[in-house]
Amino acid sequence: MEQLFSNLPLLISDSGNSKTLYHIIVIIFAAFAAFIPRYFPILFFSTRKIPEWFNEWMKYVPVSLFTALIVKGIFVTTAGYHFVPFGHVEQILAALVVMVVAYFTRSMAISVVGGLVAVWLLSMVI
């Protein structure tokens, strides 16, 4: 399997005439990488009786996941995954704005737009 994959770029080079073909193959691979983790767990758990403890556990997944994604966005660099506590000061401040706005307005639209305006203004100042 490993060898098959690594030989593919040799057969279909990513330069010249067969570039489109290479892109199509990339898309097919990407589609499978996107499809497998999405489909099979949801199929598995929606066709079986789910134990109560599992549901109780899954209850805490959203908050944990969203927090992890926020932390990745603000404190971890995309290239190299380095921890930068004060790498995006404007984003930290804008995040506080979003939290306050979300807490009081409870509106997704106002929170997101407010956050974008805040980060835009702050990025010009800082």
Next chain:
Amino acid sequence: MAKAQINPEKARWLEVLGIAMPLCLSYIPIGLACGILLHAAGFNFIMTLVVSIVVFSGGAQFILASLLTIHAPLTSIFMTLFFLELRYALLGSSLSKYIKNESQHFIWLFAVSMNDENYAVNYLKFATDKKWTPKDGLLVEHYSLISWSVANMVGGLIGSTISINLEVVDFALTALFLYMVVMQVRNHLTLLICLLSAVLAVFFLVLTKSTLGIVIATLIASFIGFLIENTVRKHSKDPDSNWFLTKLFRPMATRITVEDQQERRELKKVKQQLDADREQTPSEHDD
């Protein structure tokens, strides 16, 4: 709400569109940016459209663009994307109880067009809105898919003619997740789990050097949350007044959750029963 009752069939898709609108709008700048990046990586606009439909994930597409520009081998493209998308396994598992009674075809459709952001919207609706159906959920997914893929295609068409400040654009999603977290933190325990998840996320992201860190941090943090709640419920006489499960102060506009509604209904029932008992008691005396 009144409108929906008068003409429920006709107004529903519009109502759902209204709910999905903030998400669709915040996808436009990010989708444009993503399309521009894919264009720079050599994709033409049709390829960009196709990839945005089949992958449908901002993060994965950004990484795909950067992997293509450095001519990474197919194996590493596949593996990187696979680990990146592994978190959808968690999303799917936590939504599965809501779409249990749907057909196989529906589950397939629901799974392929699910991603972080529309999951966030759907989870909130499923948990707080009793009338929210799986079909509404699928509609939200499709609205967001349309706005995402069109934005991507337009980005691919305009290519490098405009430049977008990626950092500002990227913050739209962070803001969306922040909103979701603020909406979901209800008691001390969830707040604690958030902080724990944040620390774990940094640790495992730096350790694994991939988004697998997010999956590990989420699994551990949510499991600890489950363990603490379980222990408190088992060993405390009055679990709801335990420090962990005490509700945090919220502004007056607080959304009423399904759990709150249930609580109220049960209270009402008990009250009615008490009233009925009281009425019965004097009549027994008369006999």
